[in-house]
C-alpha cells in the first residue's frame with residue numbers, strides 16, 4: 001500500500017462494537033497518534049494501521065477479540081514496542097488493528113511466602129523488578145529495554161537478557177498465564193503451582209508465540225532470593241576461544257553464582273568509549289576481545305574472596321591479558337553501559353543490520369572466525385561488531401554499512417550467517433523471535449516437520465487467522 005493512500009475501511013460493526021466496549025482513551029484513530037505504534041524501536045521498520053485499541057481490562061480484551069473474530073479483523077498485540085523483529089508492528093497493508101496492552105498494567109497480587117507475583121500484561125518490566133525488590137525478592141529477567149518493555153511482550157517473545165545463564169529464559173520464570181484465545185474466550189491458567197502434571201502444559205505454547213496464538217493478559221511470575229552481594233569483572237582477552245575456556249574456569253570455581261558472561265569485541269568496546277557520553281575504558285590498552293562477568297549471591301559478604309580465587313585461577317591459565325573488578329556501583333554501571341550500548345554506539349558508524357543467533361557454546365569460536373573471514377574478504381565497506389551472551393551460546397553479529405547499501409547487502413549477509421548457524425545445528429533466533437523480519441528465513445531453514453506442526457497448531461487455535469497474521473508464519 002503506497003504511503004498516504006487511504007487505508008482499507010474496517011467493518012462498521014467492528015468499529016461500532018469497539019466504541020461501545022471501550023472508553024474514549026481506548027480507541028485511537030488519529031493518524032498522528034497511531035504513528036508511534038506502527039514503527040519499531042530503531043525506526044527501521046514501518047507498517048500502517050487504521051486503528052489502535054487500548055483496553056483496560058481482560059474483559060475488554062476478550063470483547064475486542066470476539067468482535068474481531070466475528071468481523072474477520074486482524075489484530076496485532078503490542079506491549080512495550082521494543083521488539084526487534086517487527087512482530088508487534090502491523091504490516092504495511094493498513095488492514096491490521098493494533099491492540100495495545102499498555103493500559104492493562106496492574107500488579108494484582110504480591111505473595112512473599114509463595115515467592116510469586118501476579119501481574120497484568122502491560123506492566124513495565126522495571127516496575128515488576130521493583131515490586132519484587134519491595135518484598136526482598138528478585139525477578140531476574142533483565143534486559144536493556146527494561147524501562148519500556150512490558151511483561152506481556154517479554155512472555156510473548158520468551159525474552160532472554162542478561163541473567164539467562166543462571167535463571168533461564170522468561171519461560172523459566174512463568175508459573176501461570178491468563179490468555180484471551182482467538183475466539184474471545186478467556187483461559188484462566190493463573191495458577192502459581194510449582195508442580196502440575198495434569199496433562200499438557202498449555203502455557204508453554206503461548207510463551208514465545210509472539211501473539212500468534214492468543215493474547216496474554218496476565219501472568220503468575222516466579223521470584224527468587226534477592227542477591228545481596230554482586231561482583232562484576234572485566235577482562236581483556238585474545239579470542240573467543242579464551243572466553244569459552246574462561247567460562248569453564250568460572251563455572252568450576254563459582255558454579256551457578258555466575259549470572260552473566262558477556263563477550264565484546266575490542267572494536268565494539270573502543271567505539272562505545274568513543275561515542276557514549278561519560279563512558280570510560282574499564283582497563284587500559286587495546287585488547288582484541290573483552291569479557292564482562294557478573295557473579296552474585298544472596299549473602300551479604302564473602303563473595304569478593306571467592307571471586308579473587310576464580311580470577312587468580314583465570315590469570316594462572318594465561319587466558320587473561322588484563323582485568324579488573326568493579327570497586328563501586330559507578331564502575332559496574334560503566335561496564336554494563338559499554339555492553340548494553342553496543343548498538344547505540346556503533347550506530348554512529350552507519351546503518352546496523354542486526355542478528356541474534358545461537359550455537360552450542362563450544363561452536364562460538366568457529367562461528368566468530370568464519371563470519372569474520374567472509375565479512376572481511378568479501379563484504380567491502382561492512383564493519384562487523386560481534387557481541388553477546390556467550391554463556392548462553394548467543395551472539396549478536398551487528399553488520400555496519402552505509403544506508404545506501406542495506407537493500408543490496410542485508411539479504412546476502414543474513415542469508416550467509418543463517419546458513420552458517422544452521423550448519424552448526426544452531427538457531428537463527430536466540431531470543432528476539434521471528435516476527436515479520438525472519439519469517440521467510442524460518443520457512444527456508446526450519447525442519448519441515450517442525451514447521452508443519454507449528455502451522456497445524458496455528459490453524460487449530462486460530463482458524464480464522466486473525467491473531468497477528470504474518471508474524472512467525474506466512475498468513476494463509
Ligand code: FAD
Pocket residue numbers: 041076077078079080081082083084086087088089101121142143144145148149150151152153154155156157158159160161162210211212214215216217431432435468471
Ligand atoms: P512488543 O515489542 O510490544 O511485542 C513483541 C512481540 O510480542 C510481538 O510479536 C507482539 O505481537 C507480541 N506481544 C506483545 N504483547 C503481547 C501480549 N500481551 N500477548 C501476546 N502477544 C504479545 N530481547 C531479549 O530477549 N534480550 C535482550 O537482551 C534484549 N535487549 C534489548 C535491548 C534493547 C535496547 C531493545 C530495544 C530491545 C531488546 N530486546 C531484548 C528485545 C525486546 O526488548 C524484547 O523482545 C521484549 O521482550 C519485547 O517486549 P515488548 O513489551 O516491547 O513487546
